[in-house]
Amino acid sequence: MLDQAVLEQWMAAGPVPGVAFGLSEPVVIAAGPFAGSLGTVVALVALTPEPLYTVEIGGGRGDVHALESNLTPA
Numbered sequence: 842m843l844d845q846a847v848l849e850q851w852m853a854a855g856p857v858p859g860v861a862f863g864l865s866e867p868v869v870i871a872a873g874p875f876a877g878s879l880g881t882v883v884a885l886v887a888l889t890p891e892p893l894y895t896v897e898i899g900g901g902r903g904d905v906h907a908l909e910s911n912l913t914p915a
Contacts, residue, residue, distance in 0.1 A: 843887055851885045860885065860892050860909075867915035868896060870907055878902070879915055 851857045852864055862868060866882045875898060883904065884895035892909040 843885065847888070848885060857885075857888075859888065862892070862894060862909065862912060862914075868894075868907075868912040869915050870896065870898075870905070870911060871913050872911040873907070875902075875905055875907075880905075880907075 847857055851860065854863055862882045864882060864885075868880055868882055870876055870878045870880060878898050880896040880898045882894050883897045885892065886895055886906060887893040894907055894909065894912070895904050896907045896912070897904050
């Protein structure tokens with residue numbers, strides 16, 4: 842479970858060591874069933890074993906969880 846203080850810092854656009862993407866940042870999913878999809882980071886879910894985000898996929902296709910290694914900046 843993500844520490845509340847870390848989550849609040851991330852949501853306030855503060856730096857979190859080891860976390861590359863911020864709230865509302867546009868990303869492209871680079872791997873998996875949604876590869877090539879443009880989305881927006883809407884939540885930081887976990888930090889280990891690597892950052893895990895909830896990404897809202899464009900076009901009303903919903904939200905997916907994506908590891909940081911499967912995302913690239915849009």
